[in-house]
Amino acid sequence: MEDLKSRYLSVCAEVQRPPKACVLKVLADSAISDVVTLVLAGNDRHGERLTDDDVLVLSKTLVGNLAIKGLDLRYNCITDKGAVYLANLIQESESLQFLDLMCNNIEAEGAGMLAKSLHENKSLRKLRFTGNNIGNKGAMQLAAMLQINATLEEVDVSDCDLTTQSVIAFAIVLNNNRRICALDISRPLLFSLQEETTEHMALMLKVNKTLRELHLGKHGMTDTGVERLCEALKMNSSLRYLDLRCNRITRDGARCLSDVLKQNSTLEILDLSSNCIEDDGAKYLSEAIKIPHSKLRALSITANNAGTAGLMCLYKAIRVNSTLTNVYIWGNKLEEPVCVGFSQLISSGRLLEGHTDVSPYEVDGHVCLAEASHGLQRHYYQTSPYGMNDFSKSALTLISSHSLVS
Numbered sequence: 001m002e003d004l005k006s007r008y009l010s011v012c013a014e015v016q017r018p019p020k021a022c023v024l025k026v027l028a029d030s031a032i033s034d035v036v037t038l039v040l041a042g043n044d045r046h047g048e049r050l051t052d053d054d055v056l057v058l059s060k061t062l063v064g065n066l067a068i069k070g071l072d073l074r075y076n077c078i079t080d081k082g083a084v085y086l087a088n089l090i091q092e093s094e095s096l097q098f099l100d101l102m103c104n105n106i107e108a109e110g111a112g113m114l115a116k117s118l119h120e121n122k123s124l125r126k127l128r129f130t131g132n133n134i135g136n137k138g139a140m141q142l143a144a145m146l147q148i149n150a151t152l153e154e155v156d157v158s159d160c161d162l163t164t165q166s167v168i169a170f171a172i173v174l175n176n177n178r179r180i181c182a183l184d185i186s187r188p189l190l191f192s193l194q195e196e197t198t199e200h201m202a203l204m205l206k207v208n209k210t211l212r213e214l215h216l217g218k219h220g221m222t223d224t225g226v227e228r229l230c231e232a233l234k235m236n237s238s239l240r241y242l243d244l245r246c247n248r249i250t251r252d253g254a255r256c257l258s259d260v261l262k263q264n265s266t267l268e269i270l271d272l273s274s275n276c277i278e279d280d281g282a283k284y285l286s287e288a289i290k291i292p293h294s295k296l297r298a299l300s301i302t303a304n305n306a307g308t309a310g311l312m313c314l315y316k317a318i319r320v321n322s323t324l325t326n327v328y329i330w331g332n333k334l335e336e337p338v339c340v341g342f343s344q345l346i347s348s349g350r351l352l353e354g355h356t357d358v359s360p361y362e363v364d365g366h367v368c369l370a371e372a373s374h375g376l377q378r379h380y381y382q383t384s385p386y387g388m389n390d391f392s393k394s395a396l397t398l399i400s401s402h403s404l405v406s
Contacts (some may be wrong), residue, residue, distance in 0.1 A: 004068075005031075008061045017057050022048050038068030042077070042390035049075065052082035061091040062096075070098035074128075083110025087117035096123055102156075103131035111138030120151065128156040130184065139166035141306065146173045153179055158186035158215065164197055171200035178210050186217035186243070200224035205232035205239065209386040215230055215243040217271075233260045233267070239271040245300070254281030261288035261296060268295055271376050273302040273328065282310025286317035289324055296324055300376035302357065303331030315341035318351065326355040328337065328375040334358070339367045 005027040012019045026038055042049035044061060050058070055078055062068055083106045090096065111134035139162045146152065161165070167188050174180060190197060198221055205211070226249055233239065254277040261267060282301060289296060311329060316339065318324055336377070343360035345351040353359060359372035
C-alpha cells in the first residue's frame with residue numbers, strides 16, 4: 001500500500017494537481033491496517049469533499065492495482081465528468097468489486113458512461129447509486145446494462161428520480177437476470193395510480209429464482225398492489241427480505257402478507273414501517289408468527305397506528321415463537337399493557353435490547369418504553385465484506401445463514 005501512496009503522489013505531479021490530504025491519510029491508514037476498501041466518504045471529513053479532478057487522480061492511481069477491492073465515494077462532489085474517469089477505471093480494473101457513489105451529483109450522462117463500462121466488466125459485484133439525479137434516461141441505461149453484465153449482484157438505485165418506465169424496465173430485466181441478488185429501487189417518481197410498477201414487480205417475482213432482497217419503499221403502494229405481490233410470493237422460493245416501508249398499506253394488505261407467511265414462506269425480514277396496518281393488521285401478522293414453521297426473523301411495524309389490542313397480540317405471538325428475534329414497534333400507541341409486555345420480553349432475554357427499538361424504564365411505579373434506535377436497518381444482504389462498519393457486521397449476524405457475502 002506504500003507503493004500506492006507513492007503512485008498517488010506521482011500522478012498528482014503528472015497532472016499538476018496538489019495531493020489531497022484526506023486521500024493521503026486514507027492511503028496511509030490502509031497501509032497500516034491492510035484494508036482493501038478505500039473509504040473516502042465526504043461526510044466524514046468536515047466539508048473536505050472530492051471533486052472530479054480528485055477522482056481523475058485517484059482513478060489513474062488505482063489502474064492496475066489488484067489489492068483494492070472496494071471504493072467508497074459517498075457524499076462527494078462528483079459529476080458526470082468524474083463518472084467518466086470512474087468508468088475508465090472500471091473498464092481497466094480486474095479487481096474492483098464494490099463501488100459506492102451515494103449522494104453525488106451524477107446525472108444521466110455519467111450513469112450512461114458507467115453503465116457502458118460495465119458491459120464487459122467481470123469484477124464489480126456491488127453498485128450503489130442512491131441519491132444521484134440520474135433520472136429515467138440514466139436508469140434505462142443501467143437497466144439495459146443488466147441484460148449484458150453477468151457479474152453484478154447488488155444494485156441500489158433508490159432516490160434517483162426513476163419514473164414508471166425505468167422501474168418497469170428493471171422488473172423486466174430481472175425476469176431473465178440470474179445474478180442480481182439485491183435490488184433497492186425505493187422512492188421513484190410515480191404519478192400513476194394504476195400501480196403498474198407493482199404489477200411488473202409481481203410478475204417478475206413469479207419467475208425470478210435469484211433475488212433475495214427487494215426494497216420497494218415509497219412506491220405509493222396500496223393493498224391492491226400488496227395483494228398482487230403476495231400472489232407472486234406464494235410462487236417465489238428465493239426472496240428473504242421484503243421492504244415495503246412508507247407506502248399506503250392497511251390491514252387488508254397485512255392480511256395478505258400474513259397469508260403468505262402462513263404458507264411456509266421463505267421471507268425472513270419484513271419491513272412495513274410507516275404504513276397504516278393498525279390493530280387488525282398487527283393481529284393478522286401475529287397469527288402468522290405463532291405458526292410453528294414461521295421463518296420470519298425480523299419484523300418492523302413502526303409508525304402504523306397500532307394500539308394495545310394489536311401490539312398485545314404481537315407480544316403473545318413473540319412469546320411462543322423462537323424464530324422471530326428482531327421486532328420494531330416505536331411510533332405506535334404504546335400504552336401501559338404494551339410497555340409491561342415488551343419490558344418482560346426484554347428483561348427475560350427473549351428480546352435482546354439491540355434487537356428492538358424500544359427500551360423500558362419506570363416512572364412512579366409505571367412501566368414505559370423509550371425509543372432506543374431508529375428501527376430496522378436496511379440492506380441486510382446488501383452489505384460489503386470490504387471495510388464493513390458495525391451495522392454491516394450486526395446485520396450479517398442476524399441472517400448469517402443466508403448472507404450474500406461469501
